[in-house]
Amino acid sequence: MASIATNATAEYRDSMPRCFPIFIVILAHAAGCATIRVTDPPRTADEQFLLSTAAARAIAQLSTDALRDRKVWVDSAFFGAPEQAFVVGELRAKLLLGGVRLMPDRKDAQIVIELRSGGVGINRTEYLLGLPSIPIPGINSGSGSVSTAVPFITPELAILKNTKQRGFAAVAYVAYWADTGEVVTSSGPFIGRTIRDDSWFFGVGPRTVGNVPPTER
Numbered sequence: 001m002a003s004i005a006t007n008a009t010a011e012y013r014d015s016m017p018r019c020f021p022i023f024i025v026i027l028a029h030a031a032g033c034a035t036i037r038v039t040d041p042p043r044t045a046d047e048q049f050l051l052s053t054a055a056a057r058a059i060a061q062l063s064t065d066a067l068r069d070r071k072v073w074v075d076s077a078f079f080g081a082p083e084q085a086f087v088v089g090e091l092r093a094k095l096l097l098g099g100v101r102l103m104p105d106r107k108d109a110q111i112v113i114e115l116r117s118g119g120v121g122i123n124r125t126e127y128l129l130g131l132p133s134i135p136i137p138g139i140n141s142g143s144g145s146v147s148t149a150v151p152f153i154t155p156e157l158a159i160l161k162n163t164k165q166r167g168f169a170a171v172a173y174v175a176y177w178a179d180t181g182e183v184v185t186s187s188g189p190f191i192g193r194t195i196r197d198d199s200w201f202f203g204v205g206p207r208t209v210g211n212v213p214p215t216e217r
Contacts, residue, residue, distance in 0.1 A: 049212040050122050050167030050194045051083045057192030058171040059090045064098040066185040067175060071101050073109035081120035087171060091115060112178050118170030118189050130158040158200055167194035167212070 072095060076088045095102060095113075103109040133156040172188025196210035 046165070046196060046212070047122060048083075050165055050196060051120055051169065052086050053212050054167040054169035054192040054194045055083055055087045055120060055171065056090050057194070058169045058188075058190045059087065059094055059192075061190035061192075062091070062094065062171065062173065062187045063185075064095055064100060064187070067095065067111060067113075068099040069101065071103050071108060071110040072175070073103045073106045073112050073178070075106075075112055075114045077114075079115045079117055081117040081169075083120050083169075087117065087120070087169070088115065091171075091173070106178065109178050111175050111184055113173050113175045115171070115173045116189075117172070118191075120169045121167075123166040123168070125164045127160075127162045127164075128156075128158055129160040130156070132156055158203060161200040161205075163198045163206075165196045165210075167196075168192070 074088060074092060074095070076084060079087065081087075091113075092102060106112065131154075134154045136152045136154065169192045170189045171192075172186070172190070174186040175184045176182055177184060194210070194212050196208065196212055198206035198208050200206055
């Protein structure tokens with residue numbers, strides 16, 4: 001009996017070095033579990049920069065000299081283009097830096113500024129030399145009344161691929177006396193432009209050039 005117990009103890013000691021690394025790996029995975037939350041906003045950062053930078057360049061061309069030292073209220077009710085909050089904020093910053101005194105209420109203003117836009121948007125052009133990805137109808141699988149369609153999309157085979165994006169923003173304003181409605185001054189419309197080009201060659205890329213923050217070096 002003593003011999004059997006001794007042999008069992010020896011086999012246990014021999015198996016420990018082999019089992020110990022496996023135990024460590026399992027313990028590390030159990031202790032290192034984590035969840036990463038990934039969000040996708042309605043507009044990508046590239047799109048936002050293309051629009052906001054184009055709007056900032058249009059705003060920079062507006063003249064505000066005639067409004068210096070005046071009490072001004074900004075009316076954005078007639079600005080229906082995208083990125084309204086950014087454009088209005090950019091105009092307010094330009095007015096403040098130009099010595100204009102912005103009023104929080106219309107009743108306290110001497111002059112009202114009506115901001116308008118001919119358009120704020122992005123033109124996109126894509127070119128592909130090769131074979132585009134092709135969706136193939138799924139094959140129904142399952143039994144009874146429950147069936148599952150398994151979708152399949154062929155991979156894209158691109159020799160040369162190019163995506164061009166052009167951001168445009170047209171901004172203008174008219175200013176008038178709050179009490180009489182008589183025009184004081186106007187400026188614009190001025191157009192701001194931005195570009196972003198992405199290129200792939202035999203699947204390698206993208207090589208990106210442009211004049212918005214995500215592409216500038």
